[in-house]
Amino acid sequence: MSKIGVAMIGCGGIALQNHLPGFALLPQAKVVALCDTNPAVLDRAKQQTGLSAAFTNYEDVLKHPGVDAVVIATPNVTHAPIALAAAHAGKHILCEKPIAMSLAESRQMIDAATKANVRHMTAFTYRFVPAMRYIHHLVKSGHIGQPYHFRAQRFQDWGDRNLAWRQVKKLAATGELGDMLSHRIDFAHYLIGPITRLVARLKRFIDIRGGQPSDLDDWVSIIADFENGATGVFESSKLATGRSEGGKSPDVCEVNGSEGTLVYQLTKPNEVQLGRKGSTTGLETVPVPEEFLKVPGSPRDVHTGDPVMTFRWDQNYEFIDAILNNRPATPSFADGAQCQAVMDAALKSDETSAWVNVPTV
Numbered sequence: 001m002s003k004i005g006v007a008m009i010g011c012g013g014i015a016l017q018n019h020l021p022g023f024a025l026l027p028q029a030k031v032v033a034l035c036d037t038n039p040a041v042l043d044r045a046k047q048q049t050g051l052s053a054a055f056t057n058y059e060d061v062l063k064h065p066g067v068d069a070v071v072i073a074t075p076n077v078t079h080a081p082i083a084l085a086a087a088h089a090g091k092h093i094l095c096e097k098p099i100a101m102s103l104a105e106s107r108q109m110i111d112a113a114t115k116a117n118v119r120h121m122t123a124f125t126y127r128f129v130p131a132m133r134y135i136h137h138l139v140k141s142g143h144i145g146q147p148y149h150f151r152a153q154r155f156q157d158w159g160d161r162n163l164a165w166r167q168v169k170k171l172a173a174t175g176e177l178g179d180m181l182s183h184r185i186d187f188a189h190y191l192i193g194p195i196t197r198l199v200a201r202l203k204r205f206i207d208i209r210g211g212q213p214s215d216l217d218d219w220v221s222i223i224a225d226f227e228n229g230a231t232g233v234f235e236s237s238k239l240a241t242g243r244s245e246g247g248k249s250p251d252v253c254e255v256n257g258s259e260g261t262l263v264y265q266l267t268k269p270n271e272v273q274l275g276r277k278g279s280t281t282g283l284e285t286v287p288v289p290e291e292f293l294k295v296p297g298s299p300r301d302v303h304t305g306d307p308v309m310t311f312r313w314d315q316n317y318e319f320i321d322a323i324l325n326n327r328p329a330t331p332s333f334a335d336g337a338q339c340q341a342v343m344d345a346a347l348k349s350d351e352t353s354a355w356v357n358v359p360t361v
């Protein structure tokens with residue numbers, strides 16, 4: 001059987017950290033072409049992969065023979081135009097989060113991918129953390145009864161350093177909201193279900209980052225109602241001084257239900273904290289069972305490498321497996337768009353200082 005040929009569009013940080021190592025593990029897939037508008041970044045990716053098929057224009061990489069699928073790992077403003085062109089060219093698409101600049105754009109992406117009958121996926125990478133997969137199983141199987149409260153916190157210390165396109169509204173649409181909270185909004189959808197309405201506040205503390213102006217939020221919080229009656233509280237900051245960053249900083253998600261509590265922490269990806277009803281001794285640490293340590297079928301060795309990093313590669317397996325089996329990929333563009341609906345509502349709430357209803361995609 002021939003391998004699924006993948007083009008990497010955008011060869012910056014996340015392409016090198018998540019996607020190239022993820023595809024390298026898969027016997028059924030091969031990265032066959034690279035694309036980046038920055039020649040220096042493209043050269044680095046060529047050296048890392050040994051590939052010579054390299055393009056600075058995405059229209060050209062879409063025409064390259066052997067490209068069946070694309071990963072879009074570029075600044076947010078380019079996601080929709082590249083996805084529409086890729087769908088038009090009949091390519092399967094794994095698009096980085098947030099999938100678009102607005103709900104309207106993300107709806108166009110769903111329509112284009114559906115019309116072209118290609119697989120589509122949003123890179124909500126943290127769904128693949130073993131602890132998140134296990135908590136999902138426990139919540140959905142009724143282990144903690146009726147969910148009352150969802151809570152998510154993402155605290156990092158990024159100080160006032162330059163964030164390049166991430167600090168520019170016309171390139172990123174939002175700051176901390178789309179960059180970090182989008183993953184946690186997806187946790188909420190994954191664990192609890194649709195959000196019906198919310199009130200939000202966004203704030204920028206740092207106007208100049210690395211000598212360049214920033215016009216985007218460094219902090220965001222949301223209070224939300226879910227369709228099933230549960231409540232949600234979210235907070236995410238780039239300015240949690242002294243709290244470190246990446247996999248070493250707090251990424252905590254908690255669900256309190258009528259029969260118990262479950263806590264996920266990125267820093268402990270292979271265990272969950274469980275609170276039993278009536279307990280007087282606090283939370284218990286429960287290891288994630290072996291069958292939840294990876295997506296079934298993933299060739300990854302769960303006992304090798306840093307578990308805070310390696311779960312990310314299951315995302316690439318899910319994408320390729322969906323293509324090979326002609327089934328929907330999860331999370332899909334619809335999941336990306338539902339998150340975008342919450343983000344758009346959060347912006348509107350902040351602007352109007354009011355509760356805002358969230359449409360269903």
Ligand SMILES: NC(=O)c1ccc[n+]([C@@H]2O[C@H](COP(=O)([O-])OP(=O)(O)OC[C@H]3O[C@@H](n4cnc5c(N)ncnc54)[C@H](O)[C@@H]3O)[C@@H](O)[C@H]2O)c1
Nearest residue numbers: 010012013014036037038041073074076078096097123125
């Ligand atoms: N899923 C995750 O955990 C995760 C983590 C980090 C970043 N991301 C997302 O990935 C995307 C990229 O982030 P990054 O950190 O890799 O950024 P980056 O700046 O490191 O890399 C982006 C690259 O895209 C290139 N580029 C810009 N416009 C292009 C175009 N039109 N065609 C081809 N290449 C183009 C840039 O030259 C750059 O090299 C963003 O949407 C971001 O939100 C997701």
